[in-house]
Amino acid sequence: MKLTVEELHKLYASGQAKPSDICRTALDLIEKDHERLNAFITIDREGAAQRAAAMDSDIQEAIKRKPLAGVPIALKDNLCTEGIRTTCASRILGNYVPPYTATAVKKLEEAGAIIVGKTNLDEFAMGGSTENSAFGPARNPWNEEYVPGGSSGGSAVTVAAGHVPVSIGSDTGGSIRQPASFCGVVGMKPTYGRVSRYGLVAFASSLDQIGPLATNVRDAARVLQVIAGHDRYDSTSANVSVPDYLNALTGDIKGLKVGVPPECFGEGLDAEVREKVESAIRKLEERGAQIVKVSLPHTKYVIAVYYIIATAEASSNLARYDGVRYGFRAEEARTLSEMYRRTRNGGFGDEVKRRIMLGTFALSSGYYDAYYEKAQRVRQMLVNDFTEAFSECDVIAMPTAPTPPFKIGEKSHDPLAMYLIDIFTVTINLAGVPAISVPCGQSSAGLPIGLQLIGNYFDESRLLNAAYAYEQGR
């Protein structure tokens, strides 16, 4: 099913299809591919069929009022869904069924979207390959020997494979954009605070943000429109107005200043990625954009900063998994503290334990100033770099990832090598600005490459339009 949301709505408008038919098709495709791609942790055929059937009679009216009426959608399995198991790809959550629904998901449902299932991810969103899943790795639909990226790997796979037009991911250090790049789809991380995080299982609270994945920029804009906005249940969600994102997509970028930081095109960048991204930047210029040089002088330090701050926050956020209130509990512990320790050691996978350890170290007495506080100072320097860069340009262009997708198993035994893939994505979360990955070609091995465009705070309209203009002229 390679349909955009607008094409799907045309089918509904003409009476050629009903939500039940579309959902059945989507679920048939998902189930057919399940063994090959492992994109889903939970497929909710029965629930989706019920939700779709309830919309069948009214769909021609609903599409006029609801931007996602009858649109099948897949959710990353770290978004709470009342009544549908939410695992975070972790053994420690077991068969946890949340008693409430995330705000973003509620908004999607109110806009008419039909949840078809929960997608595979790196455990607690910690990873860049969807190999760290208690449910086994997801695979890249372009070539199953390769990773789909991560941590929102399943959400990227299901859109790339044509199961559903749109999906939802979360992005703490690139977890929407990098899998979008690896799977050849569009993926966007909004400004920190643009979308409520209520009901998103917390990994690193100062970095986490929910966002859309889609086959094209218009659909991504449409989904962002639905999920954006202030939420009284998330005090970090911004109380600022949400513009009309679809209206902003004019494709006109005459005079738009596109900043290109040379620090992001140096050593360590794959030659094919460089060629495709540079050619994409020339396309933006041909369409009227003005290319200017900007500087992000602390780029080489971003991985170090990120892996202190993200793990420190994670070590605190993941303290709640103790076998008392939900999920897995180790058997046969004699005391409470033994139960905590055994539950956590048996319930968490290796990468999660590694990050809890690193974060605990960075926050521990004697190391706090040298690591955690140092990292927060450098984070402020990164923020200053972006403020400076955006005084000279409207959007910034760089690769999403330094390489095309890698093979499953290739980096899984070297955590540091895996972390270095995040160089161009983590800096965006540290600064809090919005960014989008748009497909910009393929490697000689036939695997997708992504162009990353970055916008100023709450300037998603201009960012989306730049991505749209590139997509139109590609």
Add this chain to the structure above:
Amino acid sequence: MPITQSEVEKIAELANLELTAEEKQSFSVQLAAIIEYIDQLNELDTSAVKPWQHRSAGEMISSDVTREDLVEPSLGQQKAVEQAPDHDDGQFLVPRVIGG
């Protein structure tokens, strides 16, 4: 900076993790490599910069996050405990806390 096994044990204790001997070994090697990489931050003079702090709603916009303190319906006791591995009569059951 090398991380000794006893430091790994201390961190694991702080993190409430009971690591196996094998995990202690592999984590001390891996954490040492990661921390050595992180130590490149020491090249930067950060004395003139204040540590980053969250400004609600990004860097540019401030917002007032206080609200009226009103009583509203919540999950309720039964729903709140029903996902627990062990519960009874609206309470969480855990192993013995004191003594034993």
